Amino acid sequence: MLVRCIECVARFRRDAIDFAELPPRCPHCTGILKSDTVSFGEPIPPDVLEGCFEEAERADCMIVAGTSATVYPAAQFPVSVHQRGGDLVEVNPYESEITQLCRHTLQGPAGEILPLLVERVRRRA
Ligand SMILES: [Zn+2]
Incomplete structure (x- = not known):
């Protein structure tokens, strides 16, 4: 399962991300990470x-x-x-x-x- 940065669109394996601090942040740009899915109303990456x-x-x-x-x-x-x-x-x-x-x-x-x-x-x- 992947997570995706809502800012730079970088993707990471979920088990490679530290969820100790919420919301989880992108190691590249500090944008917020979310599951790599498209929620209702969200644009397709x-x-x-x-x-x-x-x-x-x-x-x-x-x-x-x-x-x-x-x-x-x-x-x-x-x-x-x-x-x-x-x-x-x-x-x-x-x-x-x-x-x-x-x-x-x-x-x-x-x-x-x-x-x-x-x-x-x-x-x-
Ligand atoms: Zn990012």
Whole structure:
């Protein structure tokens, strides 16, 4: 598990950080460290966002799981794949903004559907 500096975006192994003083501070810039996850309302870290744009531009198929697909910039990724002729597979309990663009829709919670999908793919491999 990693922690990330909210100032310089440096990442560190959680077990390499001293939590004796709170909040934990970045060894590089003294910025506050938090878990390397994206909380609701928090922007996607710039390096991760750049990687997402690159992968979305190369993808010919994308699984879109457990999202309303309405929050930009992430909502643009499946639209971009679809516009270039790629296929979208949606895993969601309800219709979303991109359901009409999807080649396949697997209706249900991602936590239940994705393990079943992985199992089916493994059996075919
Ligand atoms: Zn830092």
